[in-house]
Amino acid sequence: MKFSCGRGAMSITSSSAAWKPTDVVADQFPAGLRVLVVDDDPTCLMILEKMLRTCLYEVTKCNRAETALSILRENKNGFDIVISDVHMPDMDGFKLLEHIGLEMDLPVIMMSADDGKHVVMKGVTHGACDYLIKPVRIEALKNIWQHVVRKRKNEWKDFEQSGSVEEGDRQPKQSEDADYSSSANEGNWRGSKKRKDDEEETDERDDTSTLKKPRVVWSVELHQQFVAAVNQLGIDKAVPKKILELMNVPGLTRENVASHLQKYRLYLRRLSGVSQHQSNLNPPFISPQDSTFGPLSSLNGLDLQALAATGQLPTQSFARLQAAGLGRPTAKSSIPMTLVDQRNIFSFENPKLRFGEGQQQQQHMNNKQQINLLNGIPTNMEPRQLASLQHGGQSIGNMNMQVASHGAQNNQNNSLLMQMGQPQSRGQILGDTTVSHSPRRPSSMGQPILSNGMAANVASRNGIPETIGATSYNPVSQATSTLNFPMNHASELPGNSFPLGSTPGISSFSSKGTFQEDVSSEIKGSGGFMPSYVKFNDLSQHKPQNWELQNVGMTFNFPQHSSSLQSNLMQSVLVQQGSSGQMNGHNRSSAVVSRAMFSAGDIKEHGNAQNVNQHLNNLVDNIIRVKSEGVFDTSPGNLFPVHFGQEDLMGALLKQQDSIAPTENEFDFDGYSKDNIPV
Amino acid sequence: MNRNRLQHQVACMRKSLFDQGYLDEPFIQLEELQDDANPNFVQEIVTLFYTDSARLIQNIEHALNSRPIDFNKLDDYMHQFKGSSSSIGAKKVTNECTVFREYCSAENAEGCIRSFQQVKQEYAILRRKLEVYLQMVGQAAVSQTA
Numbered sequence: 013m014k015f016s017c018g019r020g021a022m023s024i025t026s027s028s029a030a031w032k033p034t035d036v037v038a039d040q041f042p043a044g045l046r047v048l049v050v051d052d053d054p055t056c057l058m059i060l061e062k063m064l065r066t067c068l069y070e071v072t073k074c075n076r077a078e079t080a081l082s083i084l085r086e087n088k089n090g091f092d093i094v095i096s097d098v099h100m101p102d103m104d105g106f107k108l109l110e111h112i113g114l115e116m117d118l119p120v121i122m123m124s125a126d127d128g129k130h131v132v133m134k135g136v137t138h139g140a141c142d143y144l145i146k147p148v149r150i151e152a153l154k155n156i157w158q159h160v161v162r163k164r165k166n167e168w169k170d171f172e173q174s175g176s177v178e179e180g181d182r183q184p185k186q187s188e189d190a191d192y193s194s195s196a197n198e199g200n201w202r203g204s205k206k207r208k209d210d211e212e213e214t215d216e217r218d219d220t221s222t223l224k225k226p227r228v229v230w231s232v233e234l235h236q237q238f239v240a241a242v243n244q245l246g247i248d249k250a251v252p253k254k255i256l257e258l259m260n261v262p263g264l265t266r267e268n269v270a271s272h273l274q275k276y277r278l279y280l281r282r283l284s285g286v287s288q289h290q291s292n293l294n295p296p297f298i299s300p301q302d303s304t305f306g307p308l309s310s311l312n313g314l315d316l317q318a319l320a321a322t323g324q325l326p327t328q329s330f331a332r333l334q335a336a337g338l339g340r341p342t343a344k345s346s347i348p349m350t351l352v353d354q355r356n357i358f359s360f361e362n363p364k365l366r367f368g369e370g371q372q373q374q375q376h377m378n379n380k381q382q383i384n385l386l387n388g389i390p391t392n393m394e395p396r397q398l399a400s401l402q403h404g405g406q407s408i409g410n411m412n413m414q415v416a417s418h419g420a421q422n423n424q425n426n427s428l429l430m431q432m433g434q435p436q437s438r439g440q441i442l443g444d445t446t447v448s449h450s451p452r453r454p455s456s457m458g459q460p461i462l463s464n465g466m467a468a469n470v471a472s473r474n475g476i477p478e479t480i481g482a483t484s485y486n487p488v489s490q491a492t493s494t495l496n497f498p499m500n501h502a503s504e505l506p507g508n509s510f511p512l513g514s515t516p517g518i519s520s521f522s523s524k525g526t527f528q529e530d531v532s533s534e535i536k537g538s539g540g541f542m543p544s545y546v547k548f549n550d551l552s553q554h555k556p557q558n559w560e561l562q563n564v565g566m567t568f569n570f571p572q573h574s575s576s577l578q579s580n581l582m583q584s585v586l587v588q589q590g591s592s593g594q595m596n597g598h599n600r601s602s603a604v605v606s607r608a609m610f611s612a613g614d615i616k617e618h619g620n621a622q623n624v625n626q627h628l629n630n631l632v633d634n635i636i637r638v639k640s641e642g643v644f645d646t647s648p649g650n651l652f653p654v655h656f657g658q659e660d661l662m663g664a665l666l667k668q669q670d671s672i673a674p675t676e677n678e679f680d681f682d683g684y685s686k687d688n689i690p691v
Numbered sequence: 692m693n694r695n696r697l698q699h700q701v702a703c704m705r706k707s708l709f710d711q712g713y714l715d716e717p718f719i720q721l722e723e724l725q726d727d728a729n730p731n732f733v734q735e736i737v738t739l740f741y742t743d744s745a746r747l748i749q750n751i752e753h754a755l756n757s758r759p760i761d762f763n764k765l766d767d768y769m770h771q772f773k774g775s776s777s778s779i780g781a782k783k784v785t786n787e788c789t790v791f792r793e794y795c796s797a798e799n800a801e802g803c804i805r806s807f808q809q810v811k812q813e814y815a816i817l818r819r820k821l822e823v824y825l826q827m828v829g830q831a832a833v834s835q836t837a
Binding site: 062124 | 716717720721723724726729732735736739740742743767770771773774775777778779780
């Protein structure tokens with residue numbers, strides 16, 4: 013389906029196979045972003061509407077906060093972002109902000125003629141993702157899409173952090189640094205590996221069903237009960253035992269309550285600004301330790317309670333959000349809400365993305381996988397690297413999340429993943445997720461999400477332009493493949509939005525290849541995130557991709573230094589992407605090759621250029637499922653080699669000291685284990 | 692009227708509106724937003740502004756006349772008025788609004804009353820000029836198509 017909104021609708025026209033990320037991005041994304049603008053001033057409202065339309069967004073305006081809320085409630089996934097005035101007669105803008113954050117978890121931009129510091133600060137503490145001073149210039153509105161992407165990415169990261177527990181293989185507590193990268197990757201990888209063959213997009217994966225260990229799912233209802241009990245007791249006097257008694261939930265243990273309470277306290281503290289610095293101020297994405305907090309900034313100010321109360325949050329997502337909000341300091345979410353949470357998060361995301369419910373299960377799985385991917389991320393990653401990865405991978409992370417969450421449609425997932433495009437070192441995750449699901453369901457593939465209609469679909473559903481900043485503009489012409497990795501709109505991906513030279517991208521890139529094949533199957537539920545995501549799906553659909561296996565080897569040269577290697581890899585990967593690849597098989601191959609490349613790079617690092625070459629050859633010969641994810645950055649966001657610095661990439665590569673060895677195995681997604689990823 | 696002359700007059704008046712500080716950058720944004728889909732966008736917005744301003748001015752008058760003066764409410768109204776006037780680039784009006792709000796936060800009733808007079812005055816001047824200007828713009832546009 014084409015995405016076509018009423019006004020300012022951008023039909024996601026197909027990008028040509030030679031779609032260039034920049035082209036697409038510039039042309040398409042963020043066209044179609046669904047904006048709700050709320051302002052009691054009719055003059056401003058009309059001006060804003062016109063400006064937003066000029067930005068090619070899909071605009072809905074209303075002059076009352078209550079109206080806005082009901083519109084949003086009725087249309088859960090109908091909007092991507094909200095812009096609201098601060099001073100409104102019927103409701104304080106900040107209150108509206110909180111409501112929206114809680115109930116819909118949409119990014120909200122505040123605006124006011126008031127530019128006083130304390131008002132702006134209020135916006136920050138209440139969780140606004142931006143604050144515009146009136147009179148608003150159209151230039152300021154042109155970039156609001158970044159908040160959508162960022163939020164998704166953050167959520168993805170949260171997800172990763174909290175997730176990835178299911179997999180029993182999850183590596184033992186990773187260092188905080190690696191929190192999301194390592195644990196998530198790990199979990200994802202393993203999960204994806206296992207899942208790959210098991211899951212089909214229609215897997216009825218219940219939150220807990222796939223989990224290996226029983227875990228408490230802090231559903232919205234449960235959390236509500238919890239909060240009610242806490243409030244009844246008084247936050248100061250609320251002890252787990254008493255809370256447990258009040259809640260009177262069979263099967264719930266004091267330990268469950270205790271750990272949840274801990275998180276809840278952190279969350280409250282964060283709301284009150286105590287921990288602001290941790291979550292919000294950490295630059296880019298928070299240092300690894302804080303990564304859990306980072307993305308939560310948006311959660312600040314959110315009353316999870318309320319959110320849960322509204323039932324808006326999918327069961328787990330609430331818990332996850334809360335957990336996220338609580339800022340689990342450790343990478344691992346000790347909370348039982350691992351997968352479950354992840355799923356929830358995704359589910360939560362889902363609504364936003366308008367993904368089908370059916371995707372929940374997939375999401376679940378995806379989430380896990382994604383998490384696994386993250387786990388795979390070398391724990392050795394330097395915090396800054398991680399941060400940068402995260403940073404870069406924001407969108408990707410989001411995408412991954414998205415993708416995962418929308419298990420339903422592989423395509424969607426794919427597209428999501430692809431779409432994310434943001435350079436994230438965690439692109440791996442995406443790759444993993446996709447990779448792990450080898451069986452791509454044609455049906456899902458068929459999802460319009462990708463290029464041909466997928467993107468449009470996604471777009472229309474999500475109102476988000478095809479690529480979230482990534483080039484993932486799906487060429488309409490192809491239902492699938494064009495690997496439109498939305499990755500990084502900014503970068504030029506040859507044909508595929510695969511940013512050249514962005515290190516992280518490589519891994520993701522390769523993942524992409526895999527995605528194509530597996531993405532659809534693996535990325536379940538990511539579906540509708542963005543058109544770009546769709547692209548991913550397309551890829552998996554084996555539509556003529558821009559990849560060509562033969563290209564794989566072409567650029568592969570082993571530079572003497574890691575950075576070169578990386579760039580080579582990237583190049584190779586990119587090349588792959590760029591070539592019109594025949595997807596299915598090729599994707600794999602490409603992915604494999606990409607991976608091989610990475611591995612090779614790694615090998616090279618270790619001075620085994622020869623091995624690398626061989627390795628590569630092997631890879632090429634063994635076109636297996638691409639395990640793109642694993643290469644180095646399992647962060648979900650890594651799918652796209654977005655602006656990831658070479659050093660980061662190198663770091664990631666280096667982490668996988670031993671990854672190269674079993675290249676063949678690695679390609680097999682299932683077989684892709686953490687071996688490669690030094691934990 | 693001769694089209695060129697009309698256009699010239701329009702350009703001159705426009706320039707003076709900006710040079711004299713009646714209009715500011717946001718007004719240019721409005722002009723740029725005008726397109727084939729909304730050929731009268733500027734006029735529409737300005738008209739909307741007049742309507743809304745009339746309402747706000749009335750509210751402020753009322754609040755200023757009530758005793759005791761509710762400065763919070765006053766500030767609220769003026770905040771709104773300032774917001775919309777700044778949106779269309781009514782520079783002088785906006786500046787007077789700022790002065791008013793300063794008196795308001797100081798709870799200086801006298802100052803508020805005086806500065807409100809200024810606000811109304813600037814608003815009246817701007818409105819007059821804009822009406823003339825936009826009328827000319829309309830005429831020039833018609834003459835162009837004629």
